Amino acid sequence: MAEVYNPKIVEERIKKFWENEHIYKFDPKKSGKVFSIDTPPPTLSGKMHIGHAYSYSQQDFIVRFRRMFDGNVFYPFGTDDNGLPTERMIEKIKNVKSKNMKREEFIELCLKTLKEITPDFIADWKNLGVSCDYELYYSTIDDNSRKLAQKSFLELYKKGFIYKKAFPTLWCPECQTSVAQAELDDKELPSLFSTVRFKCDEKDLLIATTRPELLPACVAVFVHPNDKRYNNIIGEKAQVPLFNYKVPIIADESAQMDKGTGVLMICSYGDKYDAEAINKLKISPRIVLNYDGTLNIGKYKGMKIKDARKKILEDLKNAGLITEQKQITHAVNTHDKCGTEIEFLPTEQWFIRILDKKKDFLKQGNNIKWHPEFMHKRYDNWVNGLEWDWNISRDRHFGVPIPVWECKKCNEIIIANEKEIPIDPSEFKKKCPKCGQLAKGEEKVFDTWMTSSISPQIVYSLSNGRIKLPFSLRPQAHDIIRTWLFYTVVKSLYHENQIPWENTVISGFVTLSGEKMSKSKGNTVSPQEVMEKHSSDALRFWAAGSKLGEDLDYQEKDLIAGKKFETKLFNASNFVFMNLADYKYEKPKKLEKIDELFLKKLNNLVKSCTESFLNYEYSRSKLETEKFFWQMFCDNYLEIVKKRIYSSGGDKKISAQFALYAGLLVILKLIAPIMPFITEEIYQRHFKKIEKDKSIHISKWPSFNKEERTDILDLFIDVLTKVRQEKSIAKKSMKAEIVLILDKDTKNKLKDLLEDLKDVCCAKEIKEGKEFKVEFA
RNA sequence: GGGCGAUUAGGCUAGUGGCAAACCACCUCGUUUACACCGAGGAUUCAGGAGUUCGAUCCUCUUAUCGCCCACCA
Numbered sequence: 001m002a003e004v005y006n007p008k009i010v011e012e013r014i015k016k017f018w019e020n021e022h023i024y025k026f027d028p029k030k031s032g033k034v035f036s037i038d039t040p041p042p043t044l045s046g047k048m049h050i051g052h053a054y055s056y057s058q059q060d061f062i063v064r065f066r067r068m069f070d071g072n073v074f075y076p077f078g079t080d081d082n083g084l085p086t087e088r089m090i091e092k093i094k095n096v097k098s099k100n101m102k103r104e105e106f107i108e109l110c111l112k113t114l115k116e117i118t119p120d121f122i123a124d125w126k127n128l129g130v131s132c133d134y135e136l137y138y139s140t141i142d143d144n145s146r147k148l149a150q151k152s153f154l155e156l157y158k159k160g161f162i163y164k165k166a167f168p169t170l171w172c173p174e175c176q177t178s179v180a181q182a183e184l185d186d187k188e189l190p191s192l193f194s195t196v197r198f199k200c201d202e203k204d205l206l207i208a209t210t211r212p213e214l215l216p217a218c219v220a221v222f223v224h225p226n227d228k229r230y231n232n233i234i235g236e237k238a239q240v241p242l243f244n245y246k247v248p249i250i251a252d253e254s255a256q257m258d259k260g261t262g263v264l265m266i267c268s269y270g271d272k273y274d275a276e277a278i279n280k281l282k283i284s285p286r287i288v289l290n291y292d293g294t295l296n297i298g299k300y301k302g303m304k305i306k307d308a309r310k311k312i313l314e315d316l317k318n319a320g321l322i323t324e325q326k327q328i329t330h331a332v333n334t335h336d337k338c339g340t341e342i343e344f345l346p347t348e349q350w351f352i353r354i355l356d357k358k359k360d361f362l363k364q365g366n367n368i369k370w371h372p373e374f375m376h377k378r379y380d381n382w383v384n385g386l387e388w389d390w391n392i393s394r395d396r397h398f399g400v401p402i403p404v405w406e407c408k409k410c411n412e413i414i415i416a417n418e419k420e421i422p423i424d425p426s427e428f429k430k431k432c433p434k435c436g437q438l439a440k441g442e443e444k445v446f447d448t449w450m451t452s453s454i455s456p457q458i459v460y461s462l463s464n465g466r467i468k469l470p471f472s473l474r475p476q477a478h479d480i481i482r483t484w485l486f487y488t489v490v491k492s493l494y495h496e497n498q499i500p501w502e503n504t505v506i507s508g509f510v511t512l513s514g515e516k517m518s519k520s521k522g523n524t525v526s527p528q529e530v531m532e533k534h535s536s537d538a539l540r541f542w543a544a545g546s547k548l549g550e551d552l553d554y555q556e557k558d559l560i561a562g563k564k565f566e567t568k569l570f571n572a573s574n575f576v577f578m579n580l581a582d583y584k585y586e587k588p589k590k591l592e593k594i595d596e597l598f599l600k601k602l603n604n605l606v607k608s609c610t611e612s613f614l615n616y617e618y619s620r621s622k623l624e625t626e627k628f629f630w631q632m633f634c635d636n637y638l639e640i641v642k643k644r645i646y647s648s649g650g651d652k653k654i655s656a657q658f659a660l661y662a663g664l665l666v667i668l669k670l671i672a673p674i675m676p677f678i679t680e681e682i683y684q685r686h687f688k689k690i691e692k693d694k695s696i697h698i699s700k701w702p703s704f705n706k707e708e709r710t711d712i713l714d715l716f717i718d719v720l721t722k723v724r725q726e727k728s729i730a731k732k733s734m735k736a737e738i739v740l741i742l743d744k745d746t747k748n749k750l751k752d753l754l755e756d757l758k759d760v761c762c763a764k765e766i767k768e769g770k771e772f773k774v775e776f777a
Numbered sequence: 778g779g780g781c782g783a784u785u786a787g788g789c790u791a792g793u794g795g796c797a798a799a800c801c802a803c804c805u806c807g808u809u810u811a812c813a814c815c816g817a818g819g820a821u822u823c824a825g826g827a828g829u830u831c832g833a834u835c836c837u838c839u840u841a842u843c844g845c846c847c848a849c850c851a
Contacts, residue, residue, distance in 0.1 A: 207851070222851090256851085260851045271851095374782065377781055378782095378845090381846070385779095478846090482846080511844095545789085547790095549782090551845090555789055557802085570811095574811060620792090623799070626799085639816090646810080728805085728817045728819090731806055732807080733806095733807055734807065
């Protein structure tokens with residue numbers, strides 16, 4: 001009984017081998033070109049999910065190819081573990097609320113928890129065979145990252161790109177922090193659209209709203225200047241119901257006549273346009289919301305927004321102030337981290353100026369090569385739609401502190417000295433150089449993207465100057481084009497006045513029965529279970545099944561296909577080496593014609609796969625190699641040379657053995673980036689003693705010549721197929737003996753291959769006749 | 778409403794200006810000197826319309842459906 005391939009044991013062993021032998025260790029001393037990767041640092045949140053497995057596999061295909069092709073890759077690994085996502089995770093697993101804890105206490109808990117969970121988290125990446133140099137490691141909260149993030153702030157501040165401003169900003173009442181435009185999601189939510197009775201000179205002025213709780217925040221009423229219904233009251237005052245104060249009625253074109261009643265209520269602050277209008281008209285705002293999303297006014301004080309809305313509607317109704325109500329659904333902006341509806345609150349925040357540089361960002365985008373190209377448009381689309389400068393401050397605890405002090409007396413801003421970073425300014429006061437008073441340290445921290453957007457600079461610092469900026473490649477998924485990718489471009493432009501990387505490859509998503517996977521829907525697949533059940537190689541094989549940027553449906557049978565491929569590779573390799581027992585690893589004096597043709601075909605495959613990989617088309621390469629291996633190598637070539645190997649000797653046999661050895665090795669190398677474990681196992685078992693490279697993954701990518709003609713072999717296969725067809729029709733065994741009749745032309749073309757044709761067709765004789773025919777004995 | 782993408786066999790996906798493809802599933806057969814599996818063969822397919830072309834699944838326009846991103850939040 002043949003040995004069965006056991007991926008569970010093999011993959012574990014191979015993984016340890018790579019680790020112990022430091023196969024993927026970056027060698028700064030090695031000369032020549034380095035292919036450098038700005039690896040995405042996954043957000044530390046429990047476990048790797050299938051989307052990670054999908055996109056990290058895809059980037060690893062490319063990197064593994066480059067390692068073999070270019071000889072040296074710089075492939076670091078980091079974890080993104082600060083800021084809101086990390087806080088939320090810690091709050092969840094430790095069942096705490098950061099806002100209820102002392103800052104130092106919470107930070108300590110975060111750091112301690114991270115230490116506990118990080119190794120297990122990274123283990124998933126290693127299990128998947130992602131070939132990073134895990135010793136080139138960073139965390140976005142470690143000393144070096146904090147230092148570089150603060151340094152980035154100091155530099156940009158000095159260059160005038162950073163400002164602090166009190167401004168109605170996007171605010172999440174759940175997380176109690178300001179957020180950035182890029183952190184907004186849309187949600188379709190049901191809402192009650194109520195028409196409310198305002199008064200103007202004792203006459204009703206009807207205004208429709210979904211936010212009655214903002215009535216006390218109303219500071220003005222807009223009507224369209226051309227709206228005949230309201231022309232006559234422009235300049236007069238309207239009385240706000242329930243709260244009984246007067247606001248001006250102003251003509252403004254932003255009021256659309258066909259929406260609601262055509263009268264628009266301006267509140268501080270209902271949305272961005274309210275904020276702009278109030279700012280433009282220099283009206284003083286009426287702030288009715290607290291940071292925690294409760295109201296601060298009258299009898300509604302302390303109520304949450306939704307409760308206050310209910311209560312106010314009730315009170316309006318009781319006072320007969322509602323004329324109409326209908327249920328609608330409308331899209332609202334929510335916070336992508338927690339799903340809470342976003343509010344606008346005036347707070348002091350730090351911003352990086354980006355709105356005035358849109359053209360430059362578009363230009364930078366043009367200088368990067370996008371794979372696939374259409375992802376570039378998404379970037380342009382985002383840049384064109386920017387409406388806010390980048391808010392980089394968050395009112396939270398666990399993040400990189402903002403290295404500034406502010407003197408309350410003279411409003412002087414004191415930035416940290418570059419020598420003292422990383423620093424937490426909230427821990428002590430600093431003397432104001434102007435007035436000598438003690439200035440208070442900033443308590444806000446940076447948005448996590450402030451740090452991850454300098455990932456190229458962070459990993460550059462790990463390379464001791466061996467790497468050049470820009471990097472060769474940034475791989476990532478498409479959901480963070482507007483954040484990670486965009487912000488990295490911003491930083492590189494502002495700091496180094498260049499693009500961060502020459503290329504970017506963007507992965508798609510994983511779906512299940514056509515639907516996007518998400519925890520809330522509960523339709524997720526655990527990559528850990530898939531690896532356990534089907535092997536990491538099979539998971540990667542599946543991930544190689546679609547192109548860059550394309551979504552892929554998860555189907556278990558694809559995993560089974562990968563597993564079958566492993567079995568086939570394993571068995572074919574064993575079979576080949578069974579037949580190489582007496583082979584002296586020498587070249588034959590003369591190659592048999594068919595062996596030569598087979599090697600030419602192999603050459604063409606190498607050429608095509610190399611071109612595909614260079615073009616980031618790993619799926620094309622995988623498909624071609626898979627087909628070649630299964631059909632050309634196993635089903636045809638092995639069958640063709642079997643008899644020659646079994647029963648002949650001398651140079652004829654050596655010729656076949658030579659081609660088998662070379663063929664299998666090349667196939668293994670071509671598929672090695674996709675399935676690193678099994679190819680390594682076979683290499684170690686059979687090839688290592690001859691090839692000498694410590695690992696197949698640091699061996700040289702097969703070389704190739706120009707495209708070779710193989711028509712004769714194709715003709716040979718055609719004839720073979722036809723013979724098999726005849727046997728199938730006749731319901732005969734493939735081993736049934738025949739007499740084969742070929743037309744003169746065909747027979748002549750195949751004259752050097754007739755012996756092989758006889759062998760593989762089990763033909764007693766090949767005769768020349770009028771046309772193709774198979775005769776059974 | 779704007780942008781982008783997709784639509785290929787029963788399912789999931791490749792692909793090409795010139796015979797439409799792999800895998801799984803299905804049907805028929807064969808297999809014991811690699812492969813409790815493997816092999817051989819078979820049936821079935823380019824969303825609809827118009828245009829460019831000798832020729833379109835591929836290029837252009839258009840319609841429809843689906844997905845993603847953005848905008849809309851009175």
